[in-house]
Ligand code: ADP
């Protein structure tokens with residue numbers, strides 16, 4: 001039997017004609033939690049999209065294997081069938097299609113029974129203190145950011161993947177929802193041996209969901225690796241200082257005119273939106289992006 005590990009090796013990738021990932025190395029084993037932290041624009045979401053095979057993201061080198069399977073050779077749905085799950089930073093609204101239909105279809109595509117899916121989803125909702133009516137509503141339509149994130153957690157819980165990539169699943173969640181979601185994730189690592197790659201800016205997610213390793217992604221590479229204490233240091237000191245120690249300076253991306261608007265670490269402006277993403281409006285326009 002192949003070694004059980006999600007192995008990312010020297011991964012390089014391009015988006016909109018620009019190389020964003022310059023050689024990422026990371027290994028996640030079943031039951032392990034790996035946190036990925038890093039300044040805005042460092043390539044965290046790009047990594048998640050490349051892993052799942054989003055169109056427009058071109059792999060230019062390196063490899064990704066899941067329990068020995070060459071993930072990059074597969075279309076997205078087969079990656080999911082192989083056991084990979086992505087919780088999106090910005091979950092998609094799907095009018096007319098319920099969360100339950102999506103999960104049932106995913107189970108069917110994976111050759112699994114759809115019997116009892118409704119009950120499983122209702123139970124999953126209860127586990128994270130979420131209203132069960134979201135199971136039957138059109139997926140993510142008109143929902144708040146935090147409700148969308150809880151939908152991602154419901155799907156993850158019901159589908160039971162082997163490895164889950166969570167792109168800022170904590171952003172938008174209130175304190176209670178965050179506690180419930182991180183508890184559910186921690187249980188999945190213990191009960192189902194789920195391997196987690198959690199992209200986050202906040203050590204709060206990592207209070208219940210215990211990271212084995214914390215990786216700092218900046219300028220398209222893992223620049224530093226440490227234990228849980230590294231997440232706390234990053235939150236207290238910001239990315240700039242920690243990265244300077246390893247010789248990386250966090251430059252401001254093009255188009256960001258006010259340094260305090262750039263959330264590299266935790267800015268001085270008390271009114272700055274900690275979730276503001278300077279790239280949010282430009283990501284749809286391939287001509288306007290530029291690497292950090
Ligand atoms: P993070 O998630 O770490 O904040 P992203 O992976 O979203 O960063 O973005 C990394 C870099 O890639 C940014 O400079 C961003 O502008 C650029 N980028 C992301 N998506 C696109 C795209 N579709 N076209 C062009 N550039 C992009």
Ligand code: MG
Nearest residue numbers: 044045046089
């Ligand atoms: Mg992102």
